[in-house]
Structures are given as C-alpha cells and as structure tokens.
Amino acid sequence: MPQLALDGAALTYDDEGPRDGDGVPLVFIHGWTANRHRWDHQMAHFATKRRVIRLDLRGHGESDGSARTIEELAGDVIVLLDQLKVDRFIPVGHSMGGMIAQTLALGHPERIERLVLVNSISRMTYSRGRGLLMAASTLAPFKLFVAANIQRAFAPGHPREEIREYIRASSATPREVVMTCYAAMRTFDVLDRVGEIRTPTLLVHGYHDIQLPVAQMLRMAKAYPDALVRIVDAGHELPVEKPAELTAALDSFVTGRA
Numbered sequence: 001m002p003q004l005a006l007d008g009a010a011l012t013y014d015d016e017g018p019r020d021g022d023g024v025p026l027v028f029i030h031g032w033t034a035n036r037h038r039w040d041h042q043m044a045h046f047a048t049k050r051r052v053i054r055l056d057l058r059g060h061g062e063s064d065g066s067a068r069t070i071e072e073l074a075g076d077v078i079v080l081l082d083q084l085k086v087d088r089f090i091p092v093g094h095s096m097g098g099m100i101a102q103t104l105a106l107g108h109p110e111r112i113e114r115l116v117l118v119n120s121i122s123r124m125t126y127s128r129g130r131g132l133l134m135a136a137s138t139l140a141p142f143k144l145f146v147a148a149n150i151q152r153a154f155a156p157g158h159p160r161e162e163i164r165e166y167i168r169a170s171s172a173t174p175r176e177v178v179m180t181c182y183a184a185m186r187t188f189d190v191l192d193r194v195g196e197i198r199t200p201t202l203l204v205h206g207y208h209d210i211q212l213p214v215a216q217m218l219r220m221a222k223a224y225p226d227a228l229v230r231i232v233d234a235g236h237e238l239p240v241e242k243p244a245e246l247t248a249a250l251d252s253f254v255t256g257r258a
Helices: 036-046 070-083 096-107 128-137 142-151 160-171 175-187 214-223 243-254
Strands: 003-006 009-016 026-029 052-055 090-094 115-118 201-206 227-232
Touching: 003 070, 009 036, 009 070, 026 036, 026 070, 026 096, 036 052, 036 090, 036 243, 052 070, 070 096, 090 096, 096 115, 096 175, 115 243, 142 160, 142 175, 201 214, 201 243, 214 227, 227 243
Parallel strands: 026 052, 026 090, 090 115, 115 201, 201 227
Antiparallel strands: 003 009, 009 052
C-alpha cells in the first residue's frame, strides 16, 4: 500500500478506481481508533465506477505519528489530496472523520462537491452527569477505557466476536493518539458555523447511537442550509453494522438520485 511522508508522520492510503470515472473522487475518512478498512464495503462498490481514496489518519491503522487537533488531521487530508492532484472531492466522514470533513468544508469550500457525515455531529454536548462520567472514564485503565467505548458503539444484538475484533484493533492504537484525539473530539464545536456550508450534505445516523445521539445530529441538521437526513436501524458503527444500507444511501446521494 502507498504511503505519504509528512512532517512527523507517514500516512498509509488507498487510491483506487478509474481516473475518468463518474463524478469527482470520494474521500473516505474513518473515526476515532478505527482505520481505513471501516470503508471496505463502500470502497469495493464505488471503485468500480469512480475514483475513491481512503487513508489511515495519523497514529491509526498503518499510519504513524500523532495529531492533537481536528484541524491538523484535516490538514493531512488536504496535503494528501494535493499530492494526488485531486482538486474537487466529496469527503465522507464517520464520527471523528465527520468532524474532519466539516473542517474541510469550512476551510476549503471551493473544493467540496458534496459532503457526507456518518454518525457525526458539529458540537459535543453532555448533560452534567454524562460529562462527569465521560471525564471519569479517562481515569480507567487504558484497555478498559477503549473496550468500553467500542462495546457501546454497537447496537444491541451485533455479533460479539466482531465487536471483540474491533476492540482488539482499536486497542492497538497508541495511547497518546487515543487520548489526544478523544480530547480533540470533546472540544470540537463548529455548530455556529455550519450554516456557512452551502454544499448539499447527507447526514446518515444510527437510530441506536448512544455515543453521538441522533437528537444531537438532528439539532445539527437544522443548521445546515441544504441537508438530507437518513436514519438507519444501527448504532454508532454504521459503516460496518449496516454497510449495504449505507452504501445505497451514499450511491443515491452522490449520483444526485436522492
């Protein structure tokens, strides 16, 4: 797999599909403690007809390095796309990846064709009780902290062995990367600016998402000038819980049928 050398990091990425295919490239951005393989189903589908790019963010998957802000991670995406000579594109971001995608849309509106946010929000909001619980959870042993967060990301009934595999993969992410990205997500807030994003936007969310509840997504959707909302019977890990449903929603949206 190709890698891009950056200052303090090496990003692993995939660049597939026809260069003269249908529409601008799709750029898939994974979430916290995940990796580019969260998008396997979507990559296999879209690579038959258009250019598709995905990457392991700094410190995740097969990329090294570390970043402390969402803006730094978004900057890496732009550097990669510049290297690949991609101008306009459609970012598809899951969870933290959706925060990165919104940062890209706000910082580089001229390059965004459409925007897709999967199980993501524009502002982390907690009740006082949940805020204290989330803060206390960071004091737990590292592997327990990661396992608890991944376990609760899936809707009830998801196969336990699959969940264990995702926990193992997430636990391999370096502690510094996990905790700095966790802190970056907790302070992320662009809700007052999303009205500036004029490009058509698809918001796909799991009904059973307790990590980033659907009510928070709907609050965000009201602020978008041109938003389409899809609610799916899934938890927070929609790309792997209901991959076919997500792929179908993406296909309809990016081809203008939705």
